[in-house]
Amino acid sequence: MIRTQTAAERSLLGLKGMSKQEIEAILERASYWANYPVKVTGQLAGKFVANMFFENSTRTRFSFELAEKRLGAEVLNFSAAVSSVQKGESIYDTVRTLESMGIDAGIIRLKPVGVLQELAQKIRIPLINAGDGNNEHPTQALLDIYTMRQHFGEIQGLTVSIIGDIQHSRVARSNLWGLRTMGAEVQFCAPPQMMAQDLEGQIRYVSIEEALRADVVMLLRLQLERHETGMIKSAEEYREQYGLTAERAKLLKPHAIIMHPAPVNRNVEIDDEVVEHEQSRIFTQIANGVPIRMAVIERAVG
CATH class of the missing domain: 3.40.50.1370 (Aspartate/ornithine carbamoyltransferase)
Structure with a gap:
């Protein structure tokens, strides 16, 4: 029955x-x-x-x-x-x-x-x-995982760096749970004031240099509408320290892909010329x- x-x-x-x-x-x-x-x-x-x-x-x-x-x-x-x-x-x-x-x-x-x-x-x-x-955005994470599997064939064994405003990101949380279940290693990179207190002890933070050595480099939107005054000094400073600039994009592994849940703050999380870089899968995600x-x-x- x-x-x-x-x-x-x-x-x-x-x-x-x-x-x-x-x-x-x-x-x-x-x-x-x-x-x-x-x-x-x-x-x-x-x-x-x-x-x-x-x-x-x-x-x-x-x-x-x-x-x-x-x-x-x-x-x-x-x-x-x-x-x-x-x-x-x-x-x-x-x-x-x-x-x-x-x-x-x-x-x-x-x-x-x-x-x-x-x-x-x-x-x-x-x-x-x-x-x-x-809290969560499950369909965004599912389409992200689908995009990764589409490119790599499988998720097991991949290293995924998620860079940006972890504290306010439901995308980061859903990807963390979903990717771990599928066998990927997930690491975060964020300014100290944007780290998630509720995830303390469950995740690993790495430097921007280490984050760029992953198989998947996912940038998060800087959610200025959710920030308290003074959380960041300026968008320019954020780009300088954590943005995927054209120079940083040169450090990516040849097989790595660039992702972003969108909408994109161009020249903040990611330089304009990198949005449609040959390794970018941003519009494929959409x-x-x-x-x-x-x-x-x-x-x-x-």
């Missing part, structure tokens, strides 16, 4: 605790969709998916919407800026309202950490985390986001 998965089992709240087999299944299904000969399918015809973004987003929201439409789902776009949230409605009541109207799955991005986990315990439809505070999210949405709606 085949057991039907619960909404909680079909949800994707984070990669921490997800098994290697589950991650590989998503990657394989994403590969299927990446090579699918027809752009729009009827795979999820008659299903309704709501994009509920309580925090601003461009790339992630468009990527999810494109993935939903390629699968043939009916798409509802929710923006907190023009919703009843502005009138005082809670996030729970908003999601519960859409659930009551009959949506089949919800994609959620929000600022507060922990709220998504609480919602998932109360809501009876699968939820997909599109970024919650500085392209890979659509099949990864197709796989995750299909898994959720089933």
Whole structure:
């Protein structure tokens, strides 16, 4: 007898605790969709998916919407800026309202950490985390892992350097959990004031010189909107000490690849001329986001 998965089992709240087999299944299904000969399918015809973004987003929201439409789902776009949230409605009541109207799955991005986990315990439809505070961004990490596997063939044994604002980065955390599960060594590089206190003892920090010797060099966006005053002196100083400048790019191993979750602050985390360097996979990452999210949405709606 085949057991039907619960909404909680079909949800994707984070990669921490997800098994290697589950991650590989998503990657394989994403590969299927990446090579699918027809752009729009009827795979999820008659299903309704709501994009509920309580925090601003461009790339992630468009990527999810494109993935939903390629699968043939009916798409509802929710923006907190023009919703009843502005009138005082809670996030729970908003999601519960859409659930009551009959949506089949919800994609959620929000600022507060922990709220998504609480919602998932109360809501009876699968939820997909599109970024919650500085906690996790699982689909970004999945597309990053997919991009690495696409280039190297496998993840096992790779050394991945993640450079930048670790403290505020949900991308760094999801990549840490996912890459470790897949057998990669993950090391961080960050200014002292941008190191993550909550990860102390679980991770290794290296110098920028050592970080550049990795197989994958991933730069993080300098999230100025999340910084307290005085956290950095200037963007120029950050670039000088931690940016992937054109000079530093010459130190990369010939087989290494450059990654960035985007949006990119050009000439801050990475020099303008390095963004589309022959070793850069930044726009490949963006392209890979659509099949990864197709796989995750299909898994959720089933």
